[in-house]
Amino acid sequence: MNGIIRSWGKILLGYQPSLSIEITRECPLRCPGCYAYGSEHLGGDVTLREVSDFKGQALIDGILELVARHRPEHVSLVGGEPLVRFRELDVLLPQLSAKGLHVQVVTSAVRPIPAAWASIPRLSVVVSIDGLQPEHDVRRAPATYDRILKHIAGQRIVVHCTVTRQQVVRRGYLREFASFWSDQKDVRKIWYSLYTPQVGEESDEKLRVEDRARVVEELLELREEYPKIEMPKGLIQVYAKPPQSPDDCVFSRVTHSLSADLRTRITPCQFGGTPDCANCGCIASAGLGAVGRHKLFGVMRIDPIFNTSIGVGRVVKRLRESVSGVALDGPTPTSEPSV
């Protein structure tokens, strides 16, 4: 609740309380259905593999600059594969934590997670594990189950599974997944997202209407049986009725997403391109969607208040920009990318 109130204050001042950064263009994996390397992810002119990116002190300084400018409450460091820049993260993560920020590193765990990260306050290491071992290992080699189990030793990770159609063709699959990962002592939470396609996409990953209904039903049961599944009922219910457009998505409106050159915006949300909101399965969007649909005192939904706050924030931001002469969303003054 404290986090929500602080974020609300930021929104009223014209800031977006969540900052998401693709900290590198590199990734040793080639996952089918990966949105980050999609041709339209950055709008079509350039792809993530083609943008310049930063290394070393320039990356650390660049991210600290962005944080100073955008004043987020929550920072999500994604990729590419963030562990490609583990040396920079070793320096950066304690500094971000010392600022009181909640930080999330989303990784495949393709290499060991540094032991020191386990004791950094407010840091969540989220490991993407897409299905049980036979399917996951095919999709996400070289970040196989064997490697992940070795590399998370001593951590308190969050398991993040993106549910694809391949996983729901067999009943009981999600339960087996929950059971396996619940038994791992290095796992503190389990999250399920649903695969989010682009508009018009037809792929093996995309869930059909009946799949989505079944997954929602199963997740509502599983959350009661496996306490490590930290997904409120309201969040899961948003999967049944996702936002219809980015304007309807609280998450996309409160998150500033940037690619590896630390200047290219990813719009309308971290997926980039033209995501199919009506088939969205993003856990962050669903989480904030559930907050927005919550009724204050049992009568009034929060999202209209939220929309008004965002409108107020825009006016305040314009005023602030006209006084300072600096565009908040302009490119960072960091030196040119070094790679």
Ligand code: SF4
């Ligand atoms: S690990 Fe992530 S960024 Fe790398 S290919 Fe897989 S989905 Fe894409």
Ligand code: SF4
């Ligand atoms: S997070 Fe989901 S609902 Fe929100 S803009 Fe992206 S695809 Fe649409």
